[in-house]
Amino acid sequence: MKHVTTLNKANLKETAKHGGCGECQTTVANQKC
Amino acid sequence: MIHKYRQLGFNIVLDIYSGAVHVVDDIVYDMLDYISEPFTPAEKCPAEIAEAMKDRYTESEIGEAYGEICSLAGLGQLFSPDTYEAIAKHWNKQSVVKALCLHVAHDCNLRCKYCFADTGEFHGGRSLMSAEVGKKAIDFVIENSGSRKNIEIDYFGGEPLMNFGVVKEITEYAKEQGKKHGKNFRFTITTNGILLNDDIKQYVNENMSNIVLSIDGTRETNDRVRYRVDGSGSYDTIVPKFQDIAESRDQTNYYVRGTFTAYNTDFAKDVIHLADLGFKQTSVEPVVAPETEDYALTEKHIDEVCAEYDKLTDEFVKRWSEGRGFNFFHFMIDLDQGPCAIKRLSGCGAGHEYLAVTPDGDIYPCHQFVGNEKFKMGNVFDGMIDEDIKNTFERSNIYTKEKCRGCFAKFYCSGGCSANAYNFNGDINKPYELACEFEKKRVECAIAIEAYKKLK
Numbered sequence: 001m002k003h004v005t006t007l008n009k010a011n012l013k014e015t016a017k018h019g020g021c022g023e024c025q026t027t028v029a030n031q032k033c
Numbered sequence: 034m035i036h037k038y039r040q041l042g043f044n045i046v047l048d049i050y051s052g053a054v055h056v057v058d059d060i061v062y063d064m065l066d067y068i069s070e071p072f073t074p075a076e077k078c079p080a081e082i083a084e085a086m087k088d089r090y091t092e093s094e095i096g097e098a099y100g101e102i103c104s105l106a107g108l109g110q111l112f113s114p115d116t117y118e119a120i121a122k123h124w125n126k127q128s129v130v131k132a133l134c135l136h137v138a139h140d141c142n143l144r145c146k147y148c149f150a151d152t153g154e155f156h157g158g159r160s161l162m163s164a165e166v167g168k169k170a171i172d173f174v175i176e177n178s179g180s181r182k183n184i185e186i187d188y189f190g191g192e193p194l195m196n197f198g199v200v201k202e203i204t205e206y207a208k209e210q211g212k213k214h215g216k217n218f219r220f221t222i223t224t225n226g227i228l229l230n231d232d233i234k235q236y237v238n239e240n241m242s243n244i245v246l247s248i249d250g251t252r253e254t255n256d257r258v259r260y261r262v263d264g265s266g267s268y269d270t271i272v273p274k275f276q277d278i279a280e281s282r283d284q285t286n287y288y289v290r291g292t293f294t295a296y297n298t299d300f301a302k303d304v305i306h307l308a309d310l311g312f313k314q315t316s317v318e319p320v321v322a323p324e325t326e327d328y329a330l331t332e333k334h335i336d337e338v339c340a341e342y343d344k345l346t347d348e349f350v351k352r353w354s355e356g357r358g359f360n361f362f363h364f365m366i367d368l369d370q371g372p373c374a375i376k377r378l379s380g381c382g383a384g385h386e387y388l389a390v391t392p393d394g395d396i397y398p399c400h401q402f403v404g405n406e407k408f409k410m411g412n413v414f415d416g417m418i419d420e421d422i423k424n425t426f427e428r429s430n431i432y433t434k435e436k437c438r439g440c441f442a443k444f445y446c447s448g449g450c451s452a453n454a455y456n457f458n459g460d461i462n463k464p465y466e467l468a469c470e471f472e473k474k475r476v477e478c479a480i481a482i483e484a485y486k487k488l489k
Binding site for chain 1: 048050051052053054055056057058060061097098101104105109110113116117120128129131181182183366367368369370371372373374375376377380381386444445446447476479483484487488
């Protein structure tokens with residue numbers, strides 16, 4: 001695209017389907033999965 | 034829902050429900066002002082939009098930009114619909130306990146002015162945890178962690194180094210029990226550093242996956258609020274010890290962690306000072322205090338605190354581009370591999386996945402609730418916790434918080450701190466507004482920094 005650069009894979013909705021395994025450690029966004 | 038803002042010379046557009054982050058040119062940025070949701074792409078740019086923009090851009094530019102907006106919408110990366118509310122509506126999270134905050138000392142050798150722990154006592158008198166209580170807490174978390182393999186134990190206080198013998202006993206017991214029950218324990222500790230010595234450093238480095246070192250910034254900033262019982266400051270004692278332990282851990286797996294107050298709303302200089310002392314892992318965070326305290330941050334400080342985050346952002350990327358960057362906890366966002374949507378919906382886990390244990394073995398939803406009898410959930414010797422309190426926290430998510438619904442940052446902050454919500458608004462589902470304002474600003478800064486790193 002000429003006018004837009006997308007910085008990430010934007011897969012938040014996908015993670016709602018397979019996410020929630022609960023193995024992550026206990027602001028939340030600076031955590032890693 | 035989208036959110037757009039300008040920072041570090043970028044036009045940034047966030048698509049909230051897909052998580053997409055876009056950097057766009059001026060024409061797309063301006064055009065988004067004329068588009069409302071729900072967005073239905075048209076064959077060509079609607080006449081009213083073209084008319085409104087014709088003085089600034091050519092007809093072909095307008096058509097091209099509109100086409101790209103439609104393409105992004107088609108890919109589900111712009112104006113994407115909310116599909117999470119349905120998940121939240123049928124929320125039936127069955128949590129296991131995966132972390133404990135062990136208050137090994139309700140006592141402290143400092144008298145920090147802003148201490149939420151009432152200078153270490155937590156409103157209940159000075160006391161130390163016994164090894165017996167600590168071991169019982171380990172048994173408790175093993176029994177209540179279900180099939181989860183990783184368990185985290187955080188040693189907290191007060192000042193945990195005032196009871197380090199017990200810290201070691203609990204750690205060794207947990208490792209031994211972990212082997213027996215197929216659990217992998219990870220340990221962390223928070224300290225003011227006064228009692229740090231070579232023996233403690235060695236044990237911490239061999240056993241703790243993270244250490245949080247409390248220091249607020251420059252000598253003047255730190256010693257104004259972090260002082261001993263006799264009033265003398267802590268800076269000169271702790272700085273060499275912190276530099277030593279940070280180096281001994283190869284500048285990883287630790288944070289120097291400060292608090293800024295109304296006394297230093299110009300806190301960027303304190304963060305930079307910590308970086309100049311050689312610390313690569315930093316965190317300096319706003320004090321949370323009743324408005325009646327003279328050091329409390331209030332609504333009147335919002336603009337200057339946000340301006341300071343901008344200032345810190347500018348210096349942060351400058352140093353990064355010069356090859357002398359450092360990490361700042363609240364500017365760390367992983368745009369590609371952040372937490373899953375379920376984690377983002379549910380937040381920190383306090384009250385169901387994360388619990389705090391007092392020196393007497395009493396259990397609370399987290400360290401911030403300790404001392405509030407209304408939230409006492411049980412005792413490690415009972416082996417049971419109050420299911421009503423647990424359910425209250427377990428059911429809470431960003432869709433049970435009315436204020437979060439329209440907020441662009443909800444999937445980044447996950448609804449904020451329950452204790453702050455309760456303490457300021459009397460309800461864990463009513464977020465503390467001041468923290469919201471600061472969090473929104475930090476999210477904007479953090480994403481702008483990611484854009485800078487990827488595009489510059």
